[in-house]
Amino acid sequence: xxxxxxxxxxxxxxxxxxxxxxxxxxxxxxxxxxxxxxxxxxxxxxxxxxxxxxxxxxxxxxxxxxxxxxxxxxxxxxxxxxxxxxxxxxxxxxxxxxxxxxxxxxxxxxxxxxxxxxxxxxxxxxxxxxxxxxxxxxxxxxxxxxxxxxxxxxxxxxxxxxxxxxxxxxxxxxxxxxxxxxxx
Amino acid sequence: xxxxxxxxxxxxxxxxxxxxxxxxxxxxxxxxxxxxxxxxxxxxxxxxxxxxxxxxxxxxxxxxxxxxxxxxxxxxxxxxxxxxxxxxxxxxxxxxxxxxxxxxxxxxxxxxxxxxxxxxxxxxxxxxxxxxxxxxxxxxxxxxxxxxxxxxxxxxxxxxxxxxxxxxxxxxxxxxxxxxxxxx
DNA sequence: GGCATAAAGAACCGATCGGTTCATTAAAGA
DNA sequence: TCTTTAATGAACCGATCGGTTCTTTATGCC
Numbered sequence: 001x002x003x004x005x006x007x008x009x010x011x012x013x014x015x016x017x018x019x020x021x022x023x024x025x026x027x028x029x030x031x032x033x034x035x036x037x038x039x040x041x042x043x044x045x046x047x048x049x050x051x052x053x054x055x056x057x058x059x060x061x062x063x064x065x066x067x068x069x070x071x072x073x074x075x076x077x078x079x080x081x082x083x084x085x086x087x088x089x090x091x092x093x094x095x096x097x098x099x100x101x102x103x104x105x106x107x108x109x110x111x112x113x114x115x116x117x118x119x120x121x122x123x124x125x126x127x128x129x130x131x132x133x134x135x136x137x138x139x140x141x142x143x144x145x146x147x148x149x150x151x152x153x154x155x156x157x158x159x160x161x162x163x164x165x166x167x168x169x170x171x172x173x174x175x176x177x178x179x180x181x182x183x184x
Numbered sequence: 185x186x187x188x189x190x191x192x193x194x195x196x197x198x199x200x201x202x203x204x205x206x207x208x209x210x211x212x213x214x215x216x217x218x219x220x221x222x223x224x225x226x227x228x229x230x231x232x233x234x235x236x237x238x239x240x241x242x243x244x245x246x247x248x249x250x251x252x253x254x255x256x257x258x259x260x261x262x263x264x265x266x267x268x269x270x271x272x273x274x275x276x277x278x279x280x281x282x283x284x285x286x287x288x289x290x291x292x293x294x295x296x297x298x299x300x301x302x303x304x305x306x307x308x309x310x311x312x313x314x315x316x317x318x319x320x321x322x323x324x325x326x327x328x329x330x331x332x333x334x335x336x337x338x339x340x341x342x343x344x345x346x347x348x349x350x351x352x353x354x355x356x357x358x359x360x361x362x363x364x365x366x367x368x
Numbered sequence: 369g370g371c372a373t374a375a376a377g378a379a380c381c382g383a384t385c386g387g388t389t390c391a392t393t394a395a396a397g398a
Numbered sequence: 399t400c401t402t403t404a405a406t407g408a409a410c411c412g413a414t415c416g417g418t419t420c421t422t423t424a425t426g427c428c
């Protein structure tokens with residue numbers, strides 16, 4: 001049988017995620033990742049194919065966790081789902097700021113292409129889910145166009161969380177937006 | 185008198201800016217900056233106090249150039265200014281993507297504090313200018329709150345330019361937004 | 369005790385990082 | 399020519415980077 005493993009692949013991702021989230025891909029060093037995960041560099045290398053792979057897996061893990069929350073799939077579909085998504089989707093799971101996927105968009109140029117693809121697909125899916133919720137409310141305005149506006153707003157909201165100021169105002173801002181979109 | 189200088193401080197910033205814009209602060213190396221500016225490393229060090237200072241000066245230079253365009257100060261104040269700001273403010277001056285200041289928000293944690301302050305102040309000023317233009321149109325909705333929504337939308341718009349897809353849709357998206365806000 | 373597996377840790381690789389110094393060369397005015 | 403200033407380029411610094419390998423130690427089952 002041999003000695004059993006002392007860490008799960010998921011447990012490593014869970015601890016590596018905040019590092020990438022906070023530092024970004026370029027600025028996250030293997031040394032920090034070792035310390036955060038508690039797994040030796042050789043151990044990390046045995047489990048993943050280097051830093052790029054670890055980043056992509058962390059990103060996938062993050063998006064899967066977010067999906068499981070079902071913020072935009074809870075029945076009945078509608079504005080309440082959209083509002084909850086805006087309020088809780090940009091608040092990190094691991095005590096981090098903003099949205100990991102949105103933050104990563106900044107580094108697209110130096111990210112492994114696989115990561116860019118993951119981000120692209122997750123945004124497409126997000127847009128589709130938003131549109132479905134909006135469509136359920138039978139707005140006068142085109143649901144797809146409205147979904148794009150909301151997604152762009154969410155993106156901006158996530159980015160603003162990287163700043164020290166203006167956190168308390170974000171809830172009010174979301175309320176303002178929801179008041180607007182409900183009339184469209 | 186001695187030998188005259190062969191480069192301007194401004195000319196260096198003009199060429200250093202795209203590097204920071206594209207690569208971000210952490211991922212821009214002095215080697216790249218040398219190559220882009222055409223000024224030797226020792227020359228750069230004689231003119232600036234290292235990489236951090238060069239970044240801050242580039243950021244200041246970028247914002248000053250943007251201000252001089254007067255996108256939000258042209259008379260008469262109103263929606264047309266806001267629309268022009270959204271359409272041209274996020275299109276890089278130097279053939280770059282999105283907004284340099286917005287991109288830099290991602291790196292707040294590792295940026296020189298001075299840079300964070302510059303970003304903060306520029307956003308405050310931007311919000312104020314937006315509010316002034318909106319106020320001029322006498323909307324039913326609170327102008328400051330509306331200005332915040334527009335600024336967040338702009339932030340999201342700038343970030344989305346880092347992605348390969350969806351560029352053509354951004355003009356339509358801005359039109360959609362303007363159609364909405366004009367009714368508020 | 370054997371055997372198999374897993375983890376830790378250290379050593380090492382070549383490369384690059386930001387930063388500093390200095391000797392050399394070039395271009396101006398006096 | 400002499401002085402002054404500017405610019406270059408190379409050398410060097412200590413540190414860190416991502417990545418690789420190997421030895422050692424620990425822990426399980428048979």
